[in-house]
Amino acid sequence: MKIMVAIKRVVDYAVKIRVKPDKTGVETNNVKMSMNPFCEIALEEALRIREAGLASEVVAVSMGPAQCVDTLRTGLAMGADRGIHVESTTGLNPLNVAKIFTRLVELEKPGLIFLGKQAIDDDCNQTGQMVAGLLRWPQATFASKVVLDKEKQVATVEREVDGGLETLSLDLPAVITTDLRLNQPRYATLPNIMKAKSKVIKKYTPQELNVDIRSDFEVVQVTEPAKRKAGVIVSSVDELIDKLKNEAHAI
Amino acid sequence: MPSAATPAPCYFLQFSFYSSPLGLPFFFTATTIATSGRGGLVAAFTGRWELLDASCIARNCGRAVSSPPSLLPFVSAPRALHASTDTTIMRFLFNIRNLHSPTAQCTSKCEEDEKKRFCWLRFDKRFFGSAAAVIERNASFSTLNSDDVSYFKDLLGEKSVVEDEDVLLTANTDWMRKYKGSSKLLLQPKSTHEVSQILKYCNSRCLPVVPQGGNTGLVGGSVPVFDEVIINIGSMNNIISLDKVSGILVCEAGCILENLISFLDNHGFVMPLDLGAKGSCQIGGNVSTNAGGLRLVRYGSLHGSVLGLEAVLANGDVLDMLGTLRKDNTGYDLKQLFIGSEGSLGIVTKVSILTPPKLSSVNLAFLACKDYFSCQKLLVEAKRRLGDILSAFEFLDNQSMDLVLNHLEGVRNPLPSSMHNFYVLIETTGSDESYDKEKLEAFLLRAMEGGLISDGVLSQDINQASSFWRIREGLPEALMKAGPVYKYDLSIPVEKMYDLVEEMRIRLGQTAKVVAYGHLGDSNLHLNISAPQYDDKILAQIEPYVYEWTSKHRGSISAEHGLGLMKANHISYSKSPETVRLMGSIKKLLDPNGILNPYKVLPQSLKSCH
Numbered sequence: 051m052k053i054m055v056a057i058k059r060v061v062d063y064a065v066k067i068r069v070k071p072d073k074t075g076v077e078t079n080n081v082k083m084s085m086n087p088f089c090e091i092a093l094e095e096a097l098r099i100r101e102a103g104l105a106s107e108v109v110a111v112s113m114g115p116a117q118c119v120d121t122l123r124t125g126l127a128m129g130a131d132r133g134i135h136v137e138s139t140t141g142l143n144p145l146n147v148a149k150i151f152t153r154l155v156e157l158e159k160p161g162l163i164f165l166g167k168q169a170i171d172d173d174c175n176q177t178g179q180m181v182a183g184l185l186r187w188p189q190a191t192f193a194s195k196v197v198l199d200k201e202k203q204v205a206t207v208e209r210e211v212d213g214g215l216e217t218l219s220l221d222l223p224a225v226i227t228t229d230l231r232l233n234q235p236r237y238a239t240l241p242n243i244m245k246a247k248s249k250v251i252k253k254y255t256p257q258e259l260n261v262d263i264r265s266d267f268e269v270v271q272v273t274e275p276a277k278r279k280a281g282v283i284v285s286s287v288d289e290l291i292d293k294l295k296n297e298a299h300a301i
Numbered sequence: 302m303p304s305a306a307t308p309a310p311c312y313f314l315q316f317s318f319y320s321s322p323l324g325l326p327f328f329f330t331a332t333t334i335a336t337s338g339r340g341g342l343v344a345a346f347t348g349r350w351e352l353l354d355a356s357c358i359a360r361n362c363g364r365a366v367s368s369p370p371s372l373l374p375f376v377s378a379p380r381a382l383h384a385s386t387d388t389t390i391m392r393f394l395f396n397i398r399n400l401h402s403p404t405a406q407c408t409s410k411c412e413e414d415e416k417k418r419f420c421w422l423r424f425d426k427r428f429f430g431s432a433a434a435v436i437e438r439n440a441s442f443s444t445l446n447s448d449d450v451s452y453f454k455d456l457l458g459e460k461s462v463v464e465d466e467d468v469l470l471t472a473n474t475d476w477m478r479k480y481k482g483s484s485k486l487l488l489q490p491k492s493t494h495e496v497s498q499i500l501k502y503c504n505s506r507c508l509p510v511v512p513q514g515g516n517t518g519l520v521g522g523s524v525p526v527f528d529e530v531i532i533n534i535g536s537m538n539n540i541i542s543l544d545k546v547s548g549i550l551v552c553e554a555g556c557i558l559e560n561l562i563s564f565l566d567n568h569g570f571v572m573p574l575d576l577g578a579k580g581s582c583q584i585g586g587n588v589s590t591n592a593g594g595l596r597l598v599r600y601g602s603l604h605g606s607v608l609g610l611e612a613v614l615a616n617g618d619v620l621d622m623l624g625t626l627r628k629d630n631t632g633y634d635l636k637q638l639f640i641g642s643e644g645s646l647g648i649v650t651k652v653s654i655l656t657p658p659k660l661s662s663v664n665l666a667f668l669a670c671k672d673y674f675s676c677q678k679l680l681v682e683a684k685r686r687l688g689d690i691l692s693a694f695e696f697l698d699n700q701s702m703d704l705v706l707n708h709l710e711g712v713r714n715p716l717p718s719s720m721h722n723f724y725v726l727i728e729t730t731g732s733d734e735s736y737d738k739e740k741l742e743a744f745l746l747r748a749m750e751g752g753l754i755s756d757g758v759l760s761q762d763i764n765q766a767s768s769f770w771r772i773r774e775g776l777p778e779a780l781m782k783a784g785p786v787y788k789y790d791l792s793i794p795v796e797k798m799y800d801l802v803e804e805m806r807i808r809l810g811q812t813a814k815v816v817a818y819g820h821l822g823d824s825n826l827h828l829n830i831s832a833p834q835y836d837d838k839i840l841a842q843i844e845p846y847v848y849e850w851t852s853k854h855r856g857s858i859s860a861e862h863g864l865g866l867m868k869a870n871h872i873s874y875s876k877s878p879e880t881v882r883l884m885g886s887i888k889k890l891l892d893p894n895g896i897l898n899p900y901k902v903l904p905q906s907l908k909s910c911h
């Protein structure tokens with residue numbers, strides 16, 4: 051069985067986000083970019099399944115500008131067998147990505163797909179669901195535990211829901227999106243970085259895959275959250291109560 | 302008791318109690334930290350209890366421990382206590398444990414948890430170093446009286462004159478909890494003028510003072526030895542200016558290093574120094590100790606990057622040397638005297654410092670080496686091949702790694718497949734992401750083929766880089782948690798450096814653990830001896846041997862931490878008698894009454910207050 055994993059290149063989780071002065075989006079120039087943390091978890095899970103002998107190949111897919119190759123190299127250094135880069139200089143929204151991904155699934159015919167539950171840049175949390183919808187495959191989102199039964203071709207997935215755990219059983223092929231507590235991704239070791247250099251990254255464009263990338267919506271404006279006002283130190287409980295009553299109107 | 306099905310909330314209790322050989326009362330502090338089952342910190346509480354009735358405390362603690370993790374509803378009586386012996390403490394701990402012994406319905410999993418919980422109930426015993434026992438209070442100093450306190454209150458306002466016992470206990474105790482003074486007064490000036498008035502007054506009264514920054518110093522320099530008045534500069538924390546063309550930052554001395562780092566980050570610059578204590582230490586403290594840190598190999602020492610200073614002398618004179626020029630050869634460069642003089646010549650109130658531009662591409666490798674020789678060769682190679690982008694070269698030995706893994710929560714061994722003898726961190730900082738990465742990768746692969754590196758990982762994002770740094774930067778903290786520690790901060794030629802560590806292991810045998818790490822890129826070894834207790838017999842095995850050894854190899858007994866109280870009497874291992882004598886004359890000239898940080902930096906034999 052082949053597993054396909056989507057990995058997105060995003061502004062590094064630890065970087066402080068700055069909005070562009072013209073409010074058209076987030077500043078990405080001269081900003082550290084890394085693999086989306088949820089995608090890292092998705093890839094890690096796929097690798098563990100392969101290492102357990104339940105899959106034969108892990109293919110990592112990334113879409114976006116030329117530098118996505120760096121993200122794919124990270125994925126290959128973690129252990130993916132090969133990469134696919136769909137190059138696009140125009141921005142891709144979740145439906146575009148889902149359509150392209152669906153086309154690649156038709157070409158590659160994987161038995162299982164992993165995606166992160168969301169990307170930390172736009173927080174859309176849509177792509178996995180759309181891919182499942184377009185493919186008409188079963189889906190389990192927000193996975194915190196995945197167990198595969200190779201013989202029965204069934205995946206059992208635990209997901210954290212409010213106040214407990216929900217366990218789903220899916221027939222393969224299926225789409226699984228990954229949550230934070232599913233696993234702890236491995237580091238890229240030097241020997242694996244070396245090996246990754248000779249792994250293949252295949253390139254496509256959306257046009258080659260016959261996917262029309264247009265958007266049905268327009269981003270009107272991106273703004274920063276309102277700045278928090280500095281706190282004040284009150285000198286007595288009475289003053290605090292007074293402020294809560296008369297200034298904050300909280301009590 | 303949590304049931305086995307839900308993620309078990311875990312409770313963490315840590316106790317420390319202090320005693321001093323001078324017969325001062327015991328202090329007992331407990332930190333209770335409750336973490337949720339997911340590992341996030343929910344609440345933390347620190348308090349002290351009077352240890353008169355152990356079972357009463359156990360009851361209080363018991364309530365705290367068994368309450369929901371989001372709330373720890375107990376209030377302590379913050380008072381010093383007169384506990385007698387370890388047994389009281391032991392009994393007390395057993396009481397807490399008993400409160401938590403698994404009840405009938407608990408499954409074996411709970412018993413597992415219970416075992417762990419007992420391990421968390423660890424307690425550290427800290428005996429304050431015996432330095433104070435051999436130093437006598439300088440009899441010509443006066444003692445603080447109520448008139449003095451009123452004077453300071455008039456001058457600074459009530460809020461900036463602190464007599465609160467709790468606050469003073471913290472300010473009197475150093476970061477390692479090894480040195481403890483008994484000052485009755487902490488002053489928090491808000492301006493240079495106030496500092497000047499304070500010193501002028503203290504000088505006229507012959508009242509000794511300790512300048513204090515973030516109190517993270519590691520040589521006992523930042524706390525009083527006896528009753529010196531503590532002057533903390535923390536309220537002077539304004540950033541005055543940043544020249545965005547030259548990168549010259551001017552700020553007050555009480556700015557916390559980490560705040561400066563993030564301020565500069567927003568403007569595209571970086572501080573030329575970085576160290577593990579950045580969250581607490583102040584730039585004034587950094588300058589006064591001439592702190593080195595993790596990036597010295599790239600940006601050089603503060604003697605180069607500090608362009609100007611404002612300092613207040615013992616008599617209250619304000620020296621305005623706050624230049625912002627890179628080049629200024631007019632007479633003696635007096636500001637250099639204040640860089641690294643540990644508050645013994647004046648109080649630093651403002652700093653102007655040259656900050657390099659922030660470069661966007663930072664890479665970090667965490668590597669394993671089979672022996673020390675490989676670390677050395679790797680350093681030579683790194684300097685040669687990564688010269689323009691190399692920004693840190695740090696090392697630790699496997700005892701250090703062990704210690705971090707055992708004592709710091711959430712730290713993960715990046716190279717878990719086998720234990721290695723040495724670990725090296727190499728950081729590069731440059732302006733071209735793909736060029737830098739390629740260069741570093743090529744270097745590492747070559748080093749690996751050549752056998753210098755036995756394994757390694759390369760961080761792929763900032764989060765990974767922070768967790769690699771955490772291992773190196775968390776070492777002082779891990780050592781603290783492990784118990785009493787004798788710390789040595791030595792400059793020794795790189796080839797010889799690790800010989801000392803091996804010799805110390807042989808000398809000490811099983812009595813103490815020898816842990817070594819440091820700034821290999823600057824030939825700076827941090828030799829740490831982690832002992833079950835502070836013990837004069839162990840100390841006699843270490844000192845003066847370590848100092849003599851270092852001196853014999855023409856090293857320095859203080860590479861970057863300073864002399865403070867710990868090494869004031871040992872200066873001659875690294876400096877000639879003529880040099881020390883001249884230092885004494887300078888001290889006498891600038892601080893004739895010797896009120897500034899007495900008993901520190903220079904040997905006792907030189908000091909006098911007439």
Ligand SMILES: Cc1cc2nc3c(=O)[nH]c(=O)nc-3n(C[C@H](O)[C@H](O)[C@H](O)COP(=O)(O)OP(=O)(O)OC[C@H]3O[C@@H](n4cnc5c(N)ncnc54)[C@H](O)[C@@H]3O)c2cc1C
Nearest residue numbers: 514515516517518522523577583585586592593594644649
């Ligand atoms: C976890 C940890 C890691 C560390 N790592 C390093 C490291 O990598 N490299 C390194 O060099 N050091 C390191 N140190 C020690 C280092 O000396 C201090 O962290 C720091 O430089 C001291 O700053 P501070 O504000 O805490 O000063 P304090 O500890 O408060 O004071 C240190 C000395 O400076 C004097 N002083 C403080 N402020 C002033 C002032 N405004 N004017 C005059 N004198 C003053 C004090 O009297 C005292 O003698 C580390 C310490 C810790 C706890």
